[in-house]
Amino acid sequence: MKIAVDAMGGDNAPKEIILGVEQARDLYPELEFLLYGDETQLKSFLTDSNHIKVIPTTEMIEMGEEPVRAIRSKKDSSIVRAANAVKDGEADAFFSAGNTGAVLAAGLFIVGRIKGIDRPGLTSILPAAHPDTDKQKFVYLDTGANAESKEKNLVQYAYLGKFYAQKVLGIENPTIALLNNGEEADKGDRLHKAVWQLLDDADDLNFVGNVESSAMLMGKADVVVTDGWTGNAALKATEGTAKTMLALIKDGIMNGGLRAKLGYLLLKPVFSTVGKGMATSTHGGAVLLGLKAPVVKTHGSSNAEAVKNTIGQIKAMIESQVISQAVEYFNNQEVLEKMDKSNEND
The missing domain is CATH 3.40.718.10 (Isopropylmalate Dehydrogenase)
Incomplete structure (x- = not known):
């Protein structure tokens, strides 16, 4: 199981993000992590690279940036690269504590939404x-x-x-x-x-x-x-x-x-x-429910413990296959018809 991590997102990044990832790695040895971000900063905080791969990026989406414009213009940002890893099948889930709007936009336009949602x-x-x-x-x-x-x-x-x-x-x-x-x-x-x-x-x-x-x-x-x-x-x-x-x-x-x-x-x-x-x-963290793969956003002020607990949550989602089951469930024509009844009032 591989998790793509936006290691630059959040008020306490990358230090607390990496610390939390290392704690989760020690707790869940079956997990592997792809850390996206500034290589120099990430390696300065990383104490053990076992099951952790650092993938250098050259751009960063700041907390106050306009989300859609940011993900379209900053293709080499940690958020966009991590989302693309999920889209391309290189990772099973995407995790970030960064710009909420950018994470949502990356989830919607890169990972993709479930049919009917x-x-x-x-x-x-x-x-x-x-x-x-x-x-x-x-x-x-x-x-x-x-x-x-x-x-x-x-x-x-x-x-x-x-x-x-x-x-x-x-x-x-x-x-x-x-x-x-x-x-x-x-x-x-x-x-x-x-x-x-x-x-x-x-x-x-x-x-x-x-x-x-x-x-x-x-x-x-x-x-x-x-x-x-x-x-x-x-x-x-x-x-x-x-x-x-x-x-x-x-x-x-x-x-x-x-x-x-x-x-x-x-x-x-x-x-x-x-x-x-x-x-x-x-x-x-909060799951962006309605997408084709797990995309989880945790609080911008998250510390290492919050990161570790959120990764545990993501692990459970991957193991239970709840998202793939959701894709199958909402592709059911009967379910789509029941939801579509509300269209008459919009």
Whole structure:
């Protein structure tokens, strides 16, 4: 199994990318890595080249560059070269922590989308917790691949999410919810009202209605569907809230006197477990679901641990053949016809 890595992408690249790759290589000796980037920089951080091949590139796509223009003009960039390796069959998957738009564009225009999927969606598996349910994780898409979406795109995300939850989370008949500004069926703008109706009418989707962002992590559904703009905004708000709460708790402990500090020592294992469960580094990257091969984008600020965990996620995807199964599933004429019902409203 070979993974093509954009070693220059991310705030901490290439050091943390290479460190994470080496940790994953030691953990999964059956993996091989193709590292694309500046040869001098990559080799300065690489301590052991076993199962790792450095492939020099002369260009780099910066975080603020216009995505489509960048991948078309910078053919020798680490992102474009890594995506081409997957397209040409030299690698089984593409991983990057770099420019999100460029990774999406490379996935769409180089790796290619599955027939019947108009716009692939960034898909994350997020933690869920609720005292009245045993749900621990749920599938969430689109988290930012498409700022604007049509009704048919969100319906396609529901089918993509359903398939991913079945194959990755092992849920036979996953429940599906639509992220909206209220739980009632008539909530939202024209787009969300129309999507609600289409999902409710689909007899092969286990649709349970709307879910508000405040309840998104509470285990209401196995799959939460949203447009990319809303999905990204809600995800960042959730991450920001978690960080704020941790900062407030820390401040309360530090300024709460001896009793607060003793209480923290007693509860330290609990804080550690909760913190690890909520950390973005624990759950890997976001999959650009709807493409012909695994394309995984992790957070730009990812450290070595996040890189290692994301590679573990990619390994599981390759072994389970979830993407090749998705290609076969969505090439089924019956599935395409069910999804195409939404075209009548667009």
